[in-house]
Amino acid sequence: MALILEHIDIRVDDIAFLDDVSLTFKRGGLYTVLGRTLAGKTTLLRAIAGLQQPQKGTLTLNGKDYLHLPVWKRRVAMVYQQFINYPHLTVLANVAFPLRRAGVPAEEAKRRAMEVLDMVGLADFETRRPSALSGGQQQRVALARALVKRAEILLLDEPLVNLDYKLREQLREEFQNIFEGQDDAIVVYTTTEPAEAIQLGHELIIMDKGAVIQKGKPLAVFNAPATIRCAKIINDPPINIFDGAIENGAIQLQGSVLLPIPPHLAHLPQGTYCFGLRTSDLSLGGVIGSKVELSEISGSQTILHLSADIGAFILFEDGVSQHAIGSTVQVNLDSDRIYAFSPRGDLIAAPAITEN
């Protein structure tokens, strides 16, 4: 019982929106698709829903052709990143709409719609029009309309992106509970935020420029991104990459900066590499003099954009502190946390997984 995409190509005016995408979605699975904007996430969902026809490839559900089934005959539900509801209908009628179209009697449709509205916390708003709701409530109505159908395939396209921070946190937690209950459905959830993808998904799919570049368990992908591109997408801010080499028993970075070789890189032969280090694995108080290009405060952390002989990089400092632009700070690199990539960008060695 699975939805299988094979070699799906979608091009518009010679620009590849989906480039030879092959994926298998199993029933009961919660898949998060992580990628930056224009990575092809939305196009992937639209292709599954039937809103966009691929030029090439096959799409089957449970072994049967799904590609040529019209949208309204597919049992899919979708939540867009914009909150789309029917403005002429009340909240209750909005949620009951798909049921009524499926031939469910009015009374039962109403009852089931109320159940779902209760689940998304909108039980007292059923007589309102969507325009009389806040953004978060409108998105809940859209979510309720998607859930009420008990569709075989539930597609969510960055559903939290237009909400403010607090609502996003709150809905994300609720999503976890709601999705746990969708055992006989395939849930596909797209996002640009690594944290969201890792927190929600059972399976993670990373997309870039229309292609799937890695898939697997979220933490496994996080701990061992297959390429530099994957590593940059799954880390926010993107992982720092330094060009360098392993020579004479040390890691040599540009500007003659030497680091000891950590145990997990000990087996590597001499040669040139790209070294990756997460922003949280750099700290102040080392020996590498770096110039502050930009300093921003995010929550209780300070994000420093720095430049040094080893290249430009970003550092996460716990706590809020002021750094004048142009001033110099001393930086320490945690060599135990270094990833080694080949010059082409493929992962060669990753640090051991630390429990935390």
Next chain:
Amino acid sequence: MKSLYLVLKYLAILLWSSFVALPFLWALTTSFKTSNGVTGGATYIPWLQYEPSLEGWKVLVRTGGQGINIVAPFISSAIVTLSASLISMVLGTLAAYGLSRFSYRLGFVKNSDITFFFIAQRIMPPIVLAIPFFLMLQFLGLLDTIPGLILVYVALLLPIATWVMVDFFNNVPPQIDEMALIDGCNPIGAFVRVILPNSLPGIMVGGLFCVMFGWNDFFFAFTLTFTKTQLLPVAVVALNSSVTPWWSLSASALVSVAPLVIIAFVVERFLSSGNMAGAIR
């Protein structure tokens, strides 16, 4: 400073309102006058300044020598205007939805060209169309008939209806259509159940334009009819013989304006109540 602004604002509103309203007041008082009352200078207060009379109104429903009956032209005008507007809006709405949602291409002709082609028909002066219309109706044997006039007005109103509706549909997010498809509607169901109910304001505006144009048109009503069929604007002008009967002219003018005023009031309510808020954000 603020009170001065308020005074100026209300003065401007008052000035504009009187521009709009006073001609109607003038027509209303004149319609109750006789030749004595009209020639005696500007007077406004009945019984005091002039002796009110219903003569001007009676002429409009009287047949024969001393009157011109505008009841039949009124009904003809209503039939022609409403039928033509209805047909135009039905066809125009469907055409506009197609033009707004689907891509058509015939050589170098694309959607925007087709839309422009529709409105381009309204760019040329109506007189250019008079002779072709006349010949076509003659060929069909529909000169001087109500169906013939309906056909002509559909040709004139359809571009307006299509144009208004294309613009309106372009502002209805296509995601709504997609959502309806995902929720189990086929394309026709999506149009009927979701797009049309949300397009009421647009349909009202388009309909108002059509009715206004159809009801007020004099030129085609005049050139394409002779004796059997007469539309209201032509009948009103026909009142004007060697002696201008200002009283019955005024009365007939009020009669011909009244339906539009009523329709405009009704439509205005629709416009302020319905919009696409809450559809998408």
